[in-house]
Amino acid sequence: MIRLLLRDIVLAVRAGGGFGLGLAFFLIVTVLVPFGVGPEADLLSRIAPGILWVGALLSCLLSLDRIFQLDFEDGTLDLLATAPIPMEGVVAVKALAHWLTTGLPLVLAAPVFGVLLNLPGPGYVWLVASLALGTPALSMIGAFGAALTVGLKRGGLLLSLLVLPLYVPTLIYGTEVARRGAEGLDLGAPIALLAGITLAALALLPFAAAAAIRVNLR
Amino acid sequence: MSIWEYANPLKFMGWTAPLVPVLSVLAAVALSVGLIWGYFFTPDDYRMGASVKIIYIHVPSAMMAINAWAMMLVASLIWIVRRHHVSALAAKAAAPIGMVMTVIALITGAIWGQPMWGTWWAWDPRLTSFLILFLFYIGYMAMWAAIENPDTAADLTSVLCLVGSVFAILSRYAVNFWNQGLHQGASLSMDAEENVADVFWVPLLVAIAGFVLLFVALVLVRTRTEIRARRLHAIVARERMG
Amino acid sequence: MTSLLEVQDLTVQRGGVAVLAGVSLSLAEGEALILRGPNGSGKTTLLRTIAGLQPSSAGRISVVPEAIAYAAHADGVKSVLTVVENLRFWSGIYGAGGVEEALETFELEGLADRPAGALSAGQKRRLGLSRLLVTGRSIWVLDEPTVSLDRAAVAMFAGAVRAHLAAGGAALIATHIDLGLEARTFDVAPYKARAGSGEGEFDEAFL
Structure with a gap:
């Protein structure tokens, strides 16, 4: 399992575009928003948590189809399916690798982008906390979507269509934590719910995704 | 003989054939009675005026939108x-109907909301949900359309439907949390005080029965x-196998 | 000789249509079986079914659990990893050693640190086959293993199979060329599924 994790990370790093592409996309979304809504600092600081969350979510979406697609095309997935590790474990490890190469850099870079959007002072900690807590769910839900569409020739668009509605609860609780944090409000409820969604996704979705992959391989 | 015998495609075709016209006629009758009664023979609401009458389409279609997903x-x-196999095909057949019901509920809601709230759309929890x-529905139908092998499609859409249901419920609560809305309470509930007045209530029940019958008839036709x-x-x- | 793999009356399907029906075969320790049949006759489907990648529609496969190593047209070789990294990955997954021996058997030592993307098709194929040696599994299920191999490499591969058989393993190989192995052949053509040929048929419920 560790081997698979290390291999996926090495592949992402060497193939390029793993860390870089998602982050660059996140930056561009963050830069485009002020062009769209105007440069007033008040408005930007009010919408900053939401924009950063939506930006992180979209950057995460960008690399989802690579979780299984390449391994499916070159036959690795067939070989992994006959290897002595459970498919559920493969899915979980691949989602973790996706998070480490996409989600984690987004979490770490978010404060920098927060500066661009005038995020209020107390908001930084909670922005990072909410992203750190929520992005694993994004990767896991995304891995489920990728597992459903792995057998399809042009699955990318369908993948987005399937995954984005599933992201709604995570996005709502995540931005709520970040927003309340920025405004200095009580955020116990949303942070507990966000953690709940993430834990539930991590606990249950590997089984659904593994079932989908087995169906797609036959 | 077990009840599952009726799920054999040939048997299913057999016992549903006479059912379709009967259900269709019943649906037409119930819908006509419910809607005509509701539109022409009920008083205007003291608060909402004549616009309340859209309830006879709005409420049943909204119910069926959710019930179709449950089915x-x-x-x-x-x-x-x-x-x-028939079960998977019935799920496939129900999806477009459920989607249309959702659209009807959204559109009638907008038409109702405009005079009531002064806006066509609000990010109210119910509307958002x-x-x-x-x-x-769109994702589910796209999934069916994208996969060639019918059994693979049935398997994958079933998994999607299962996971989607869980997330739909989660979204419902998340959206509630996100914004407490404008929408009035449920039109129908066991709690009598919450209910709409009896004058509106009986034709509404007839209209709902009509929508249910229409849904069942349409699902049967599409499954067939x-x-x-x-x-x-x-x-x-x-043929190709020779 | 104990039997490692026993297939009885198997019906396999591809895309929901039965391709082979009533296939029975067995494989004992130290034995190789060569599958033959024209293109599209269902060899790949049969091998994938035996490897457990797809369900059969009828029949029985008895095999010791986790004994099969499967290799097909697609090697699962990652082009950005080096040859030795590719092998180490699979040996780690299977928890068996033998990376050095595998490199040696397929004469890949000189290429060990080269990225797999820089290999020729035949070299990549050799790398794909050398993966079998690090799985530590006793039954090799191989689908056209000699594609894009030159004569010397085919001999290399035949040698590896022979050594595997001598060590008590078994191999089920779909191929068109003569590997020079003392092996039985199994022609799949007579098992071609015909409409109305048996139970558990595709979509029979709809007819």
Whole structure:
């Protein structure tokens, strides 16, 4: 399992575009928003948590189809399916690798982008906390979507269509934590719910995704 | 003989054939009675005026939008557990109907909301939930359309329906949390004080019965079409095998 | 000789259509079986079914659990990893050693640190086959293993199979060329599924 994790990370790093592409996309979304809504600092600081969350979510979406697609095309997935590790474990490890190469850099870079959007002072900690807590769910839900569409020739668009509605609860609780944090409000409820969604996704979705992959391989 | 015998495609075609016209006529009668009664023979609401009458379409279609998804969930579970082809095809057949019901609920809601709230659309929890439900229907149908092998499609859409149901419920609560809305409380509930007045209530029940009958009739017709398509597929495949 | 793999009356399907029906075969320790049949006759489907990648529609496969190593047209070789990294990955997954021996058997030592993307098709194929040696599994299920191999490499591969058989393993190989192995052949052509040929048929419920 560790081997698979290390291999996926090495592949992402060497193939390029793993860390870089998602982050660059996140930056561009963050830069485009002020062009769209105007440069007033008040408005930007009010919408900053939401924009950063939506930006992180979209950057995460960008690399989802690579979780299984390449391994499916070159036959690795067939070989992994006959290897002595459970498919559920493969899915979980691949989602973790996706998070480490996409989600984690987004979490770490978010404060920098927060500066661009005038995020209020107390908001930084909670922005990072909410992203750190929520992005694993994004990767896991995304891995489920990728597992459903792995057998399809042009699955990318369908993948987005399937995954984005599933992201709604995570996005709502995540931005709520970040927003309340920025405004200095009580955020116990949303942070507990966000953690709940993430834990539930991590606990249950590997089984659904593994079932989908087995169906797609036959 | 077990009840599952009726799920055999041939048997299913047999026992549903006489059912379709009966259900269609019943649906037409119930809908006509409910809607005409509701529109022409009920008083205007003292607060909402004549615009309240859209309730006879809005409430039943909203109910069916959710019930259709619930039916798809049950059918998907039956497919996963017992692998009855008709069950998977019924889920496939119900999706577009559920989607249209969702659209009807959204549009009638907008038409009702405009004079009431002064806006066509508000990010009210119920409206938002229905919009999300609409997206789930779109994704589910796109999944069916994208996969060629019918059994693979049935398996994958069933998994999607299961996971989607869980997330739809999560979204419902998340959206509630996100914004407390404008929408009035449920029009129908067991708690009598919450209910709409009796004058509106009886024709509404008739209209709902009409929508349920219409839904069942449409699902049967569409399932029968899907079975015929599968049969054609099987015949062609067999021809090719020689 | 104990039997490692026993297939009885198997019906396999591809895309929901039965391709082979009533296939029975067995494989004992130290034995190789060569599958033959024209293109599209269902060899790949049969091998994938035996490897457990797809369900059969009828029949029985009895095999010791986790004994099969499967290799097909697609090697699962990652082009950005080096040859030795590719092998180490699979040996780690299977928890068996033998990376050095595998490199040696397929004469890949000189290429060990080269990225797999820089290999020729035949070299990549050799790398894909050398993966079998690090799985530590007793039954090799191989689908066209000699594609894009030159004569010397085919001999290399035949040697590896022979050594595997001598060590008590078994191999089920779909191939068109003569590997020079003392092996039985199994022609799949007579098992071609015909409409109305048996139970558990595709979509029979709809007819």
